Amino acid sequence: xxxxxxxxxxxxxxxxxxxxxxxxxxxxxxxxxxxxxxxxxxxxxxxxxxxxxxxxxxxxxxxxxxxxxxxxxxxxxxxxxxxxxxxxxxxxxxxxxxxxxxxxxxxxxxxxxxxxxxxxxxxxxxxxxxxxxxxxxxxxxxxxxxxxxxxxxxxxxxxxxxxxxxxxxxxxxxxxxxxxxxxxxxxxxxxxxxxxxxxxxxxxxxxxxxxxxxxxxxxxxxxxxxxxxxxxxxxxxxxxxxxxxxxxxxxxxxxxxxxxxxxxxxxxxxxxxxxxxxxxxxxxxxxxxxxxxxxxxxxxxxxxxxxxxxxxxxxxxxxxxxxxxxxxxxxxxxxxxxxxxxxxxxxxxxxxxxxxxxxxxxxxxxxxxxxxxxxxxxxxxxxxxxxxxxxxxxxxxxxxxxxxxx
Numbered sequence: 001x002x003x004x005x006x007x008x009x010x011x012x013x014x015x016x017x018x019x020x021x022x023x024x025x026x027x028x029x030x031x032x033x034x035x036x037x038x039x040x041x042x043x044x045x046x047x048x049x050x051x052x053x054x055x056x057x058x059x060x061x062x063x064x065x066x067x068x069x070x071x072x073x074x075x076x077x078x079x080x081x082x083x084x085x086x087x088x089x090x091x092x093x094x095x096x097x098x099x100x101x102x103x104x105x106x107x108x109x110x111x112x113x114x115x116x117x118x119x120x121x122x123x124x125x126x127x128x129x130x131x132x133x134x135x136x137x138x139x140x141x142x143x144x145x146x147x148x149x150x151x152x153x154x155x156x157x158x159x160x161x162x163x164x165x166x167x168x169x170x171x172x173x174x175x176x177x178x179x180x181x182x183x184x185x186x187x188x189x190x191x192x193x194x195x196x197x198x199x200x201x202x203x204x205x206x207x208x209x210x211x212x213x214x215x216x217x218x219x220x221x222x223x224x225x226x227x228x229x230x231x232x233x234x235x236x237x238x239x240x241x242x243x244x245x246x247x248x249x250x251x252x253x254x255x256x257x258x259x260x261x262x263x264x265x266x267x268x269x270x271x272x273x274x275x276x277x278x279x280x281x282x283x284x285x286x287x288x289x290x291x292x293x294x295x296x297x298x299x300x301x302x303x304x305x306x307x308x309x310x311x312x313x314x315x316x317x318x319x320x321x322x323x324x325x326x327x328x329x330x331x332x333x334x335x336x337x338x339x340x341x342x343x344x345x346x347x348x349x350x351x352x353x354x355x356x357x358x359x360x361x362x363x364x365x366x367x368x369x370x371x372x373x374x375x376x377x378x379x380x381x382x383x384x385x386x387x388x389x390x391x392x393x394x395x396x397x398x399x400x401x402x403x404x405x406x
Contacts (some may be wrong), residue, residue, distance in 0.1 A: 191220075
C-alpha cells in the first residue's frame, strides 16, 4: 500500500522534502549521517504519521557512486517516512535507483522527463510529441521493474508547456499506475495568476483521480503564493526544503508552509478555501521546527538571519517600547506558545524605559526612574558612536554598575 497516495486521495498534505538535493545554488552538501538525522527528525514532526505526510528526497542517482552510497545508507536507517530517489529518464538509472532502495521500509523512485519543447530537445534530443511517447514507454518500464514500489514522475519545465496536453499526459500516466505526476516551474518565473490559470486548465483536461505534485523554484519569491494556489486547487503534494535550500535557487521553506497549514487549521476554510481539519492525521509538533531548522543551519553552514520567518534569530525578540507592552499586536502568533521560542529582550538604541527596567531587573539591579533615564542616555549615545545596535550582557552590567555607584 502506498501511504502517500492514500493521503493524497484523502486530501491530506504531503511534503516532498528537497533539502538533501545537490545544493547547486547554495553549494551545500549533506553526508549520509546528516541526511539520516534530518529525515528522522522531520518524520517526527508528524508523530507516528511520518510515512503519511513526508517524502524525503534521499538523493539524485546520477551524481555518482558516493551519492548512491549515501542513498543506500538512508535506506538502511530511515523508517519513519518515505525515501525517494530522483533519477533521469533512463532505463539503467531507474533500475539502479529501484535497487538502491531495496532495504528501505518506505521507498519510491521519481524519474524526470522534460515537458517543454526546449528541454525535450536539450535533454532527450526529441520533439515534445516524441518525448511524450518516450515518457509513457519509460513509465511502463519503471512500473514493471518496481515490483510494487511506487513510481513518481516529475515533468521538468511543465509550466512552459501546454496545460491541456499536460493534463492528458498525466491521465495516461495515472492509468498506467504512476503514483504522482509532478509539475516543475524549472525557471522559477511563473506568476501567481499564471499559476492559477495553468492549474485550472490542467485539471480540466485530466482525470479527477490524477495525483499531482508541484515544484516551484523561488527565483522571483513566488514559491509561497504559487504553492498556496496549488493547495487551494486541491494539489496537496508541494516540494519544499528546510531554510529554502534545495537544488538550484531553492524552494518554499518547509518550516513556513508547515506552520501556515498546521497552526489554526480551523481558519483555512476562510483563508484558502480548504478543509484544514483534514490536512493532517494528527496535529504536527510545531515546536520541532526551530530545532530542525537550527540543525540544518549547523550542518549546511548556512546561517540563520535575524529576519528569517518562523525560525530566524529575531523571532520573539523585543527591543522597543510599544511591542514590549503589547507583543501580540505586532506578531502573527505567540512564538513561545506555538514554536517554543522564549521571549528575549535586547537593549539597543531603541530602548525605552520599560526595556531598561526589565533587563536591569533580570540582571539583579533595581534602578530608580532617574537611573533608568541615565542608562537610556548612555546606551543611545554609545550605540551611535560605535555603530553597533545590541549591547551584550557584560557591557550592560558595566553600565548598570556605574550608574548604581554614582
